[in-house]
Amino acid sequence: MDPRDPAGDPFEKHPYLPVSPLTSAQMMYIAGETQDTSDETTTLIESIIHGQVVHMLTTANDLALRRGARLFTVADLIFQFRHNTPRVDRLRTFLTWKAIRKTVKDADDKDALAAADDEPDVDDGAGAGAIKAIPAVHLPWDLASFFAEQPPDSDDAATATAADALTSGASLEKLRRDDERTRTMTVDEYATWSEYRHASFTWRKVKRFRAWAGLGVIADHRAGDDVLDVLGFVTSEMVKRLTAEAMAVQAREGLGVHVVAVAAATATATAAREKTTAGGLFGGARGEREAVAARHVRVAFQRLQCVPKKRRALLVGTRLPRREELQLVRWLSAVMSGVWLT
Structure with missing residues (x-):
């Protein structure tokens, strides 16, 4: 499916589809997959992301019930990947920029009302200070939330923390x-890249995304929360991470490393792989790289489901059962994964 062809999006023609395949193709394009992916590949990625979203909402609802709350919050979502520092930093930056835009918009609206009313007593310094103050994103497990009373300079510290989030390493x-x-x-x-880099499952598709994810059925949230923005950000990042890992699997397959997928590769795929790996002095010319196939996505998801060693318990010689539960698609740095990420 060509993400640059808006007429080829069946999302507008068939309202029963859960999300737009064109949106998935656009996010894959940002991750580095510039070839035309098949409908099978995009459908498989959407199915994986749907399982991830359902798992996140179920866990968030359980966390809210433990607190005695009926509705979950943004913190219940972020708490599930709190140890993933790069992802939390990127999400802080995303929410900080959203708060800055809202603050500037409110300040502009106030200035417009003041100009319309011809009020000479408007304090321009206060308005400038309000815009300069960077809104901070507080999480319940931050150090400042451990104390009921905050020091007098807590606002300056919060602004500094928000500024650090904007210039973090991630x-x-x-x-x-x-x-x-x-x-x-x-x-x-x-x-094209600038247009696609803002692609999200929730952009102008809030009602459809809520029905697709099960919001209101699996769990629900307050209307004023940034839950949809957080879910749109995280799902977009998951698609890019899954695409980058699938491209790494495809690269390993091109180097002669046999990849065993859930479904056996067909003879056509095997012949194409042998043609791709034919290199060297007397080998044929390498053609254009093929698009990521569904088998690459399956193997990539299996690799991302592996629990890191630092989170594994030593169960050798014990009778404790191993818990095999769904893992969220992790975020790894480019140095660890060996591929470019977005």
Whole structure:
């Protein structure tokens, strides 16, 4: 499916589809998959992401019930990947920028009302200070939340914390990767990349996303929370991470490393792989890289489901059963994964 062809999106023609395959293709394009992916691949990715969202909502609802609350909050979602520092930092940056835009918009609205009323007593310094103050994103497990009373300079400390989130290592690393990726792009390619980099399952599809994810059935939240924004951000990141891992699996397959997927590869795929690996001095010319297939996505998801060693318990010689539960798609740095991420 070509993400650059808006007419080829069956999302608008068939309202029963859960999410738009074109949106998945756009997020895969940002992750580095510039080839036309098949409908089977995009459907498989959407199915995996749907399972991840249902798992997150179920866990968030359980956490809210433990507190005695009927509705879950954004903190219940972030708590599930609180140990994933890069993802939390990126989410803090995302929420901070959203709060900044809202603050600036409110300040502009107040200035417009003041200009319409011709009030000469408006304090311009207070308005400028309100815009300069960066809203901080507080989480219940932050150090400041352990104490009932806050020091007098807590506002300055919160502003400094929010500023650190905007210039965190994860944000700077993302900017560096984006600059490296777009350095050799043409004008048209960069325009396409700039358009697709904001693709999300929740953008202009809030009602459909709520029905697809099960919000209101599995769990529910307050209307004013940023739950949909957080879910849209996390699902977009999961699609990119899964695509990058699938491309790494495809690269290993091209180097002669046999990949065993859940479904056996067909003879056509085997012949294409042998044609791709035919290199060397007397080998044929390498053609254009093929698009990521469904088998690559399956193997990538299996690899991402492996529990890190630091989270494993030594159960050798014991009778304790191993709990095999669904793991959230982790975020790894480019150094650890060996591929470019977004």
